[in-house]
Amino acid sequence: MNRIPGKSYREATARQRVAGLLDADSFAEWVGPAARATSPHLAALGLPCSFDDGVVVGQGRVEEAVVTIIAQEGQFNGGAVGEVHGAKIRGALQRAVRERPTAVVFCIDSGGVRLHEANAGLLAISEIMRALLAVQGAGIPVWALVGGSCGAFGGMGIVARLCDAVVMSEEGRLGLSGPEVIETVMGVEEFDARDRALVWRVTGGKIRRTLGEATVLVEDRLSAFRAALESLRHSCPVALPRTLDALQAVQDQLTARATRESDLRDGQALWDRLGLGADAAWMDTAQFNRRLQELA
Template sequence: MNRDALLARESFVELGARARARALLDAGSFRELAGPFDGLRSPWLERQGVVPQGDDGVIVAKGTIDGHPAVVLAIEGAFQGGSLGEVGGAKIAGALELAAEDNRQGIPMRAVILFETGGVRLQEANLGLAAIAEIHAGIVDLRRYQPVIGVIAGQVGCFGGMSIAAGLCSALVVTREARLGLNGPAVIEQEAGIAEYDSRDRPFIWSFTGGEQRIATSLADRYVDDDSATIRQVVAELVSSPTPSVPRSARQDAYLERLAGYNPAVQATPETVRTLYAPLVAGDSQ
């Protein structure tokens, strides 16, 4: 990308959740539901000395994307690391359930989920886990009718139970700055030791969980520059595309077959992972 193009683009990563949702929807179609003035804040954070946020860190916006009815669910990574608790999780799950019901009523509602989350909120662990399970069910239900598109841009990434939600999406869009993994780097280091996983080694972390690696190992579908217009264009293409006949989450046998051939006693490298998943990238699991 040349210098003029770099200067002209608007970073999607640097936008907040509400601005990201607005950037994806058609001009003038943005309508926020269960917003900050509706008072849907966590009842648990204040008891533990944490200042709650009026929208609980989740934006629910309805509108259209290239004329298609859509709901955008954006997680605010700047609030509690994008962690999900009872209220924020219920907002996402409820929106997905209503979108599926719209389809049963003849309204072709799509969904886009903007992941920026470390997973469940530790202060609301069980309630958050229950909400994330409902999100998983909501994605699986809705994707039978219309695409559910996930976007991981950065700066927090997507970890924990919400990484499973990302894997359930019809298609997943990532940037170079994105990270995707079930366990976060600090958790792996805590459990396995720094010799196994140094959470302060940023190039090492991105080489395993970054967007480029996730594309190379077929765990994401589209790799895009950090540019709002480009990301909007790609999302618009995906929401108007047919849903995959075999979703990634239904290909578990192919993944398990590859993993069965891996020796966990040998320290993995990014190249090891790419080699391991090469048959999947080639498409032999379809």
């Protein structure tokens, strides 16, 4: 669990992310691998299990402030949420309500529900959503980090958007239906899931940042995600209010956006309209952020 400066967030495992995001040696894991809380469903199907069921939960510190941290392992079954995996996340969130950390750091790297676990996985996702809202109801902000190879899709895409802030890298992806799902349901003319550039123009960090769905766009480095956490302590210290009026205002904004931008096919069309430049997709993160700032 080395802390390597400049190390890619995307390439790191969940455990390396936890070590790289928190103050050195501050992490204390809950229901760690030695507890062997493995998936009974995968075992019944004769499939390999993981000692942590693909998610690391516990407590640590960011600049001395106590945080609850949840990190999904995208390499294990696509970070998909099974019964035990989901129960660990829900338990960590419920514990956060009792123990009142400064924030919950949620490293999402998941395609959504683990299909092998069917209804148990779906139920787990809704339990996570309810527990996350309870954390926010207690005034504790939840910060999502999306920069893993699996992105945040399906139910975990919704969970990401429930969070008070979303930190993304350009490499991160956020959406509801994943590219392959859209292609399967709607046909390849509607969406070619093998067109990587298209996938990123529609779901990647830059378009999410442009639309305001990602709060911060950072470079794909563990240290950059860590720096974003440090600044969120100051810019997003409490959970956003969830009054009916506030929700209605967001609903109105989204409705207006859907009408205003209904003819736009992808990120480049939006960047063209905003005057961001034809080279928006190739700009590095700092340049892209600077251009967005200038246009704001």
